[in-house]
Amino acid sequence: MPKPGKETKSEHWTKLIRSMMEEPAWxxxxxxxxxxxxxxxxxxxxPNNNNNGRICLSVRQAAQRLGVSDNTAAKAFHDLxxxxxxxxxxxxxxxxxxxARGAMYELTELACNKLDNPAGRKLYKTWTVGSDFPVKIARANNPHGRNGKPKPHRKKQDVTSSDL
Structure with a gap:
Protein backbone atom coordinates (compact mmCIF):
# COMPACT_ATOMS: atom_id res chain seq x y z
CA MET A 1 0.00 0.00 0.00
CA PRO A 2 1.43 3.40 -0.98
CA LYS A 3 2.21 6.07 1.57
CA PRO A 4 -0.44 8.77 2.06
CA GLY A 5 -0.11 11.46 -0.59
CA LYS A 6 1.78 9.16 -2.98
CA GLU A 7 0.08 8.00 -6.16
CA THR A 8 0.52 4.50 -7.47
CA LYS A 9 2.05 4.09 -10.91
CA SER A 10 -0.90 2.00 -12.05
CA GLU A 11 -3.27 4.98 -11.70
CA HIS A 12 -3.98 6.74 -14.99
CA TRP A 13 -6.28 9.73 -15.29
CA THR A 14 -7.13 12.56 -17.65
CA LYS A 15 -8.76 15.94 -17.30
CA LEU A 16 -11.32 17.73 -19.40
CA ILE A 17 -10.97 21.50 -19.61
CA ARG A 18 -14.12 23.44 -18.77
CA SER A 19 -13.52 26.13 -21.41
CA MET A 20 -13.39 23.41 -24.09
CA MET A 21 -16.61 21.84 -22.79
CA GLU A 22 -18.37 25.22 -22.94
CA GLU A 23 -17.63 25.64 -26.65
CA PRO A 24 -20.61 25.38 -29.06
CA ALA A 25 -18.83 22.51 -30.85
CA TRP A 26 -18.81 20.42 -27.62
CA PRO A 47 3.81 16.15 -22.60
CA ASN A 48 7.06 14.32 -21.80
CA ASN A 49 6.24 11.37 -24.08
CA ASN A 50 4.01 13.25 -26.49
CA ASN A 51 2.35 10.81 -28.88
CA ASN A 52 -0.30 13.27 -30.09
CA GLY A 53 -0.80 12.64 -33.80
CA ARG A 54 -0.12 8.94 -33.22
CA ILE A 55 -2.97 8.19 -30.79
CA CYS A 56 -4.55 4.88 -31.71
CA LEU A 57 -7.92 3.61 -30.52
CA SER A 58 -9.84 1.33 -32.86
CA VAL A 59 -13.58 1.53 -33.42
CA ARG A 60 -13.98 -1.92 -31.88
CA GLN A 61 -12.00 -0.96 -28.77
CA ALA A 62 -14.03 2.23 -28.42
CA ALA A 63 -17.31 0.33 -28.83
CA GLN A 64 -16.29 -2.12 -26.11
CA ARG A 65 -15.24 0.65 -23.70
CA LEU A 66 -18.43 2.64 -24.31
CA GLY A 67 -20.74 -0.37 -24.36
CA VAL A 68 -22.19 0.51 -27.77
CA SER A 69 -22.21 -1.07 -31.23
CA ASP A 70 -19.33 -0.66 -33.68
CA ASN A 71 -21.47 1.58 -35.92
CA THR A 72 -22.33 3.89 -33.01
CA ALA A 73 -18.65 4.15 -32.04
CA ALA A 74 -17.71 4.90 -35.67
CA LYS A 75 -20.32 7.68 -35.77
CA ALA A 76 -18.81 9.11 -32.58
CA PHE A 77 -15.35 9.22 -34.23
CA HIS A 78 -16.88 10.95 -37.26
CA ASP A 79 -18.66 13.45 -35.00
CA LEU A 80 -15.43 14.31 -33.17
CA ALA A 100 -4.25 -4.63 -39.28
CA ARG A 101 -3.08 -1.15 -38.36
CA GLY A 102 -5.61 1.16 -36.77
CA ALA A 103 -6.21 4.80 -37.52
CA MET A 104 -4.00 7.39 -35.82
CA TYR A 105 -5.46 10.58 -34.38
CA GLU A 106 -4.38 14.01 -33.21
CA LEU A 107 -6.27 15.66 -30.38
CA THR A 108 -6.43 19.29 -31.49
CA GLU A 109 -6.68 20.44 -27.86
CA LEU A 110 -3.07 19.31 -27.23
CA ALA A 111 0.31 20.21 -28.68
CA CYS A 112 1.46 17.99 -31.52
CA ASN A 113 5.18 17.42 -32.09
CA LYS A 114 4.63 17.06 -35.84
CA LEU A 115 3.23 20.60 -36.11
CA ASP A 116 5.49 22.45 -33.62
CA ASN A 117 2.42 24.12 -32.15
CA PRO A 118 2.88 24.40 -28.36
CA ALA A 119 -0.75 25.32 -27.63
CA GLY A 120 -2.53 22.89 -29.96
CA ARG A 121 -4.63 23.83 -32.99
CA LYS A 122 -7.98 23.86 -31.14
CA LEU A 123 -9.96 23.56 -34.39
CA TYR A 124 -13.20 23.18 -32.42
CA LYS A 125 -13.04 26.90 -31.57
CA THR A 126 -13.55 27.80 -35.24
CA TRP A 127 -16.42 25.35 -35.81
CA THR A 128 -19.82 26.87 -36.59
CA VAL A 129 -23.21 25.31 -37.20
CA GLY A 130 -23.43 23.98 -40.75
CA SER A 131 -19.67 24.12 -41.42
CA ASP A 132 -18.31 20.78 -40.27
CA PHE A 133 -14.69 19.82 -40.87
CA PRO A 134 -13.97 17.06 -43.43
CA VAL A 135 -14.24 13.51 -42.09
CA LYS A 136 -11.87 10.83 -43.38
CA ILE A 137 -13.60 7.54 -44.05
CA ALA A 138 -11.62 4.37 -44.71
CA ARG A 139 -12.21 2.70 -48.05
CA ALA A 140 -13.40 -0.89 -48.24
CA ASN A 141 -10.67 -3.50 -47.88
CA ASN A 142 -12.10 -5.44 -50.82
CA PRO A 143 -13.30 -2.81 -53.30
CA HIS A 144 -13.90 -5.37 -56.08
CA GLY A 145 -16.07 -7.69 -54.01
CA ARG A 146 -16.12 -11.48 -54.05
CA ASN A 147 -15.23 -13.34 -57.23
CA GLY A 148 -14.13 -10.14 -58.96
CA LYS A 149 -17.64 -8.67 -59.08
CA PRO A 150 -17.61 -4.89 -58.75
CA LYS A 151 -18.63 -3.48 -55.41
CA PRO A 152 -19.69 0.16 -55.13
CA HIS A 153 -17.50 2.35 -52.93
CA ARG A 154 -16.71 6.02 -52.52
CA LYS A 155 -14.09 7.47 -54.83
CA LYS A 156 -13.22 10.33 -52.48
CA GLN A 157 -11.61 9.68 -49.12
CA ASP A 158 -12.70 12.96 -47.56
CA VAL A 159 -16.40 13.55 -47.13
CA THR A 160 -18.42 15.72 -44.82
CA SER A 161 -20.49 14.29 -42.01
CA SER A 162 -23.64 15.37 -43.86
CA ASP A 163 -22.85 12.66 -46.46
CA LEU A 164 -23.04 9.93 -43.81
Missing part, protein backbone atom coordinates in the same frame (compact mmCIF):
# COMPACT_ATOMS: atom_id res chain seq x y z
CA UNK A 27 -22.51 21.05 -27.03
CA UNK A 28 -23.22 20.00 -30.63
CA UNK A 29 -21.49 16.62 -30.14
CA UNK A 30 -23.57 13.52 -29.62
CA UNK A 31 -23.48 12.08 -26.06
CA UNK A 32 -21.54 9.09 -27.41
CA UNK A 33 -18.88 11.36 -28.93
CA UNK A 34 -18.63 13.27 -25.63
CA UNK A 35 -18.12 9.94 -23.83
CA UNK A 36 -15.51 8.79 -26.39
CA UNK A 37 -13.28 11.86 -26.08
CA UNK A 38 -11.93 11.03 -22.57
CA UNK A 39 -11.07 7.51 -23.76
CA UNK A 40 -9.06 9.00 -26.63
CA UNK A 41 -7.37 11.43 -24.28
CA UNK A 42 -6.41 8.56 -21.96
CA UNK A 43 -4.31 7.16 -24.84
CA UNK A 44 -2.16 10.33 -24.77
CA UNK A 45 1.10 9.69 -22.88
CA UNK A 46 1.57 13.24 -21.61
CA UNK A 81 -13.68 14.84 -36.52
CA UNK A 82 -16.50 16.95 -37.92
CA UNK A 83 -16.48 19.29 -34.92
CA UNK A 84 -12.68 19.69 -34.89
CA UNK A 85 -11.77 17.82 -31.69
CA UNK A 86 -9.71 15.16 -33.47
CA UNK A 87 -7.95 14.90 -36.82
CA UNK A 88 -7.15 11.56 -38.41
CA UNK A 89 -3.42 11.60 -39.23
CA UNK A 90 -3.16 8.06 -40.66
CA UNK A 91 -5.90 5.91 -42.16
CA UNK A 92 -6.40 2.33 -40.99
CA UNK A 93 -5.31 -0.49 -43.26
CA UNK A 94 -5.20 -4.24 -43.47
CA UNK A 95 -1.72 -5.43 -44.43
CA UNK A 96 -0.88 -8.10 -46.98
CA UNK A 97 -0.24 -10.61 -44.19
CA UNK A 98 -3.53 -9.77 -42.49
CA UNK A 99 -1.96 -7.62 -39.77
Missing amino acids: RALSPTAQALYPWLKLEWRG QAKGFIVQTETPCLGVNGA
Whole structure:
Protein backbone atom coordinates (compact mmCIF):
# COMPACT_ATOMS: atom_id res chain seq x y z
CA MET A 1 0.00 0.00 0.00
CA PRO A 2 1.43 3.40 -0.98
CA LYS A 3 2.21 6.07 1.57
CA PRO A 4 -0.44 8.77 2.06
CA GLY A 5 -0.11 11.46 -0.59
CA LYS A 6 1.78 9.16 -2.98
CA GLU A 7 0.08 8.00 -6.16
CA THR A 8 0.52 4.50 -7.47
CA LYS A 9 2.05 4.09 -10.91
CA SER A 10 -0.90 2.00 -12.05
CA GLU A 11 -3.27 4.98 -11.70
CA HIS A 12 -3.98 6.74 -14.99
CA TRP A 13 -6.28 9.73 -15.29
CA THR A 14 -7.13 12.56 -17.65
CA LYS A 15 -8.76 15.94 -17.30
CA LEU A 16 -11.32 17.73 -19.40
CA ILE A 17 -10.97 21.50 -19.61
CA ARG A 18 -14.12 23.44 -18.77
CA SER A 19 -13.52 26.13 -21.41
CA MET A 20 -13.39 23.41 -24.09
CA MET A 21 -16.61 21.84 -22.79
CA GLU A 22 -18.37 25.22 -22.94
CA GLU A 23 -17.63 25.64 -26.65
CA PRO A 24 -20.61 25.38 -29.06
CA ALA A 25 -18.83 22.51 -30.85
CA TRP A 26 -18.81 20.42 -27.62
CA ARG A 27 -22.51 21.05 -27.03
CA ALA A 28 -23.22 20.00 -30.63
CA LEU A 29 -21.49 16.62 -30.14
CA SER A 30 -23.57 13.52 -29.62
CA PRO A 31 -23.48 12.08 -26.06
CA THR A 32 -21.54 9.09 -27.41
CA ALA A 33 -18.88 11.36 -28.93
CA GLN A 34 -18.63 13.27 -25.63
CA ALA A 35 -18.12 9.94 -23.83
CA LEU A 36 -15.51 8.79 -26.39
CA TYR A 37 -13.28 11.86 -26.08
CA PRO A 38 -11.93 11.03 -22.57
CA TRP A 39 -11.07 7.51 -23.76
CA LEU A 40 -9.06 9.00 -26.63
CA LYS A 41 -7.37 11.43 -24.28
CA LEU A 42 -6.41 8.56 -21.96
CA GLU A 43 -4.31 7.16 -24.84
CA TRP A 44 -2.16 10.33 -24.77
CA ARG A 45 1.10 9.69 -22.88
CA GLY A 46 1.57 13.24 -21.61
CA PRO A 47 3.81 16.15 -22.60
CA ASN A 48 7.06 14.32 -21.80
CA ASN A 49 6.24 11.37 -24.08
CA ASN A 50 4.01 13.25 -26.49
CA ASN A 51 2.35 10.81 -28.88
CA ASN A 52 -0.30 13.27 -30.09
CA GLY A 53 -0.80 12.64 -33.80
CA ARG A 54 -0.12 8.94 -33.22
CA ILE A 55 -2.97 8.19 -30.79
CA CYS A 56 -4.55 4.88 -31.71
CA LEU A 57 -7.92 3.61 -30.52
CA SER A 58 -9.84 1.33 -32.86
CA VAL A 59 -13.58 1.53 -33.42
CA ARG A 60 -13.98 -1.92 -31.88
CA GLN A 61 -12.00 -0.96 -28.77
CA ALA A 62 -14.03 2.23 -28.42
CA ALA A 63 -17.31 0.33 -28.83
CA GLN A 64 -16.29 -2.12 -26.11
CA ARG A 65 -15.24 0.65 -23.70
CA LEU A 66 -18.43 2.64 -24.31
CA GLY A 67 -20.74 -0.37 -24.36
CA VAL A 68 -22.19 0.51 -27.77
CA SER A 69 -22.21 -1.07 -31.23
CA ASP A 70 -19.33 -0.66 -33.68
CA ASN A 71 -21.47 1.58 -35.92
CA THR A 72 -22.33 3.89 -33.01
CA ALA A 73 -18.65 4.15 -32.04
CA ALA A 74 -17.71 4.90 -35.67
CA LYS A 75 -20.32 7.68 -35.77
CA ALA A 76 -18.81 9.11 -32.58
CA PHE A 77 -15.35 9.22 -34.23
CA HIS A 78 -16.88 10.95 -37.26
CA ASP A 79 -18.66 13.45 -35.00
CA LEU A 80 -15.43 14.31 -33.17
CA GLN A 81 -13.68 14.84 -36.52
CA ALA A 82 -16.50 16.95 -37.92
CA LYS A 83 -16.48 19.29 -34.92
CA GLY A 84 -12.68 19.69 -34.89
CA PHE A 85 -11.77 17.82 -31.69
CA ILE A 86 -9.71 15.16 -33.47
CA VAL A 87 -7.95 14.90 -36.82
CA GLN A 88 -7.15 11.56 -38.41
CA THR A 89 -3.42 11.60 -39.23
CA GLU A 90 -3.16 8.06 -40.66
CA THR A 91 -5.90 5.91 -42.16
CA PRO A 92 -6.40 2.33 -40.99
CA CYS A 93 -5.31 -0.49 -43.26
CA LEU A 94 -5.20 -4.24 -43.47
CA GLY A 95 -1.72 -5.43 -44.43
CA VAL A 96 -0.88 -8.10 -46.98
CA ASN A 97 -0.24 -10.61 -44.19
CA GLY A 98 -3.53 -9.77 -42.49
CA ALA A 99 -1.96 -7.62 -39.77
CA ALA A 100 -4.25 -4.63 -39.28
CA ARG A 101 -3.08 -1.15 -38.36
CA GLY A 102 -5.61 1.16 -36.77
CA ALA A 103 -6.21 4.80 -37.52
CA MET A 104 -4.00 7.39 -35.82
CA TYR A 105 -5.46 10.58 -34.38
CA GLU A 106 -4.38 14.01 -33.21
CA LEU A 107 -6.27 15.66 -30.38
CA THR A 108 -6.43 19.29 -31.49
CA GLU A 109 -6.68 20.44 -27.86
CA LEU A 110 -3.07 19.31 -27.23
CA ALA A 111 0.31 20.21 -28.68
CA CYS A 112 1.46 17.99 -31.52
CA ASN A 113 5.18 17.42 -32.09
CA LYS A 114 4.63 17.06 -35.84
CA LEU A 115 3.23 20.60 -36.11
CA ASP A 116 5.49 22.45 -33.62
CA ASN A 117 2.42 24.12 -32.15
CA PRO A 118 2.88 24.40 -28.36
CA ALA A 119 -0.75 25.32 -27.63
CA GLY A 120 -2.53 22.89 -29.96
CA ARG A 121 -4.63 23.83 -32.99
CA LYS A 122 -7.98 23.86 -31.14
CA LEU A 123 -9.96 23.56 -34.39
CA TYR A 124 -13.20 23.18 -32.42
CA LYS A 125 -13.04 26.90 -31.57
CA THR A 126 -13.55 27.80 -35.24
CA TRP A 127 -16.42 25.35 -35.81
CA THR A 128 -19.82 26.87 -36.59
CA VAL A 129 -23.21 25.31 -37.20
CA GLY A 130 -23.43 23.98 -40.75
CA SER A 131 -19.67 24.12 -41.42
CA ASP A 132 -18.31 20.78 -40.27
CA PHE A 133 -14.69 19.82 -40.87
CA PRO A 134 -13.97 17.06 -43.43
CA VAL A 135 -14.24 13.51 -42.09
CA LYS A 136 -11.87 10.83 -43.38
CA ILE A 137 -13.60 7.54 -44.05
CA ALA A 138 -11.62 4.37 -44.71
CA ARG A 139 -12.21 2.70 -48.05
CA ALA A 140 -13.40 -0.89 -48.24
CA ASN A 141 -10.67 -3.50 -47.88
CA ASN A 142 -12.10 -5.44 -50.82
CA PRO A 143 -13.30 -2.81 -53.30
CA HIS A 144 -13.90 -5.37 -56.08
CA GLY A 145 -16.07 -7.69 -54.01
CA ARG A 146 -16.12 -11.48 -54.05
CA ASN A 147 -15.23 -13.34 -57.23
CA GLY A 148 -14.13 -10.14 -58.96
CA LYS A 149 -17.64 -8.67 -59.08
CA PRO A 150 -17.61 -4.89 -58.75
CA LYS A 151 -18.63 -3.48 -55.41
CA PRO A 152 -19.69 0.16 -55.13
CA HIS A 153 -17.50 2.35 -52.93
CA ARG A 154 -16.71 6.02 -52.52
CA LYS A 155 -14.09 7.47 -54.83
CA LYS A 156 -13.22 10.33 -52.48
CA GLN A 157 -11.61 9.68 -49.12
CA ASP A 158 -12.70 12.96 -47.56
CA VAL A 159 -16.40 13.55 -47.13
CA THR A 160 -18.42 15.72 -44.82
CA SER A 161 -20.49 14.29 -42.01
CA SER A 162 -23.64 15.37 -43.86
CA ASP A 163 -22.85 12.66 -46.46
CA LEU A 164 -23.04 9.93 -43.81
